[in-house]
Amino acid sequence: MSEPTFVDARRRLEAKDRSLRDKRLSVEAAAALVRDGDHVAIGGCLYSRTPMATLREILRQRRGGLTLSRNLMCYEGELFMVAGAATALVTSWMGIGLPWGLSRILREFVEGQRVRFEECSHLTIGLRYRAGAMGVPFLPTFSLLGSDLLMTAGARTITCPFTGELVCLVPALFPDVGLVHVHRADRFGNAQIDGYPHMDADIAAAASTVILSAEEIVDTEVIRRAADRTVIPFFAVDAVVEAPYGAYPHECYGRYDADFAHIDAYARGVAAGGAAAVQEYLREYVDGPQTFEAYLERFGRARLLEQSRIARELTS
């Protein structure tokens, strides 16, 4: 991946239409904004608020050569590797969670040198998005010092010109596309998130193109009444996709719990069958259902409502 410089990133931003306009698109039209070879930054974290509806459509459209970046990468990374869509991962950690152990797919693709793994720490990937969001080429930190992650994160050390102490500089990430799933947005792209903010606001400001999906599209009046809740302003957003249950089977804070039975079945399948099991999953959940609604029907209405009930109980 050759990341654009802060100058390139600024020029790209200046050149695009940042007007207050209706940006509602179908998920198909929004996903078509992603080009082969793009760096795609994924919002949420692990199995929380993953922009699944958009990711699924990018896979369906057979994009290739993508670099995926995410703070903690869940099995969406496996889907992209096995589908042949991703050639590099920028992340601090990849897996599903402690109970499921090492990712067999990650091992196969990275050990086989089919996919590059550019490892950062959790803070430094956050600072790399933050630097992008600030429009600066790097940010200083005391993470990574003395470790081998300095190399894998593309970081440098310098002597601080003020104090004479060593400081680590991490390079900005300017993703071509940022994918963010939120609780509510208006048609212009003003977006509000409940619960964990993760790194989404920084990703949205750092990326050249932002595809926003939302549990619900609300009137701008609703946004104005709680403007302090708006974490992504419209001018950072290029497409607004209405996608209820748009992170499913991952969780959306207060809206629905992660479908652990589904995730567990997937993980068991992959542990037993490897990449072939992922291919099977892609056929059944990505290529099979023609629309996201059809995809959700595979889980069934009752299951979705039950996951919503659990989420309300957990956050009430």
Place this chain on the structure above:
Amino acid sequence: MEYTAPELLAVAASRLLADNKIVFAGVGTPLLASALARTTHAPHLTIVVEGGVIGPEIQPGRLPISTNEMRAGLRAMALPSITQVFLYAQRGFFDYGFLGGAQIDPFGNINTSVIGPIDRPRVRLPGSGGANDIISHCREIFIVTTHERRRFVERLDFVTSPGYLGGADGRRRAGLLFGKVTRVVTDLALMDFDPETKRMRLAGLQPGVAVEQVREHTGFDFAVPAHDVRVPPPTPEELRILRTLDPDRAFLG
């Protein structure tokens, strides 16, 4: 009383946490240890979780599997962004951090990235996550892990998280001005570090364990105290609380 290795680890780790402090805890044993400490001797201990949670109240039967899911933030006092949580760590707000690792060397350096060379790994591990940040920024670090020879190695394949690096002034020379690894809690022993050389040494034995056993399961030499030091076994009350917290034994083994 019978107990599992995870129960022993959680109990031994919880006793390292003093009241009125702030602990950066990952899911699994660290969170159980912190929740246990809050129930026993440290009711004013504040838990901070990597996914962006300050001051959650961990609830029995609702243990989170990841640090950024709803169960990690129950009744929290604040839900900042992940970057912000780590920046609070860098600023110096957090007293304790817990870490594990696939490989740990005598100076408390940790590898959770790769076995074998980085450009051609034999085993690609999940990666740092927040480990590098926690060990770089929290004031005091506890390593908590099962004691295995393949884990405690003389040399790491990759330094994901810096302990004392090359020893004595290793951290200082790398620019790490704050924080230190002070204890290694295992199912066989409690280890600490020589104040001069910063090399790991035996500080105490878990109940029923002999020094020879620790040697057998450690891939490097370590100093042994002149007198036999024993870690007190888990009390029935500590075990009862742990088992209430994790009734399905998702993390207790």
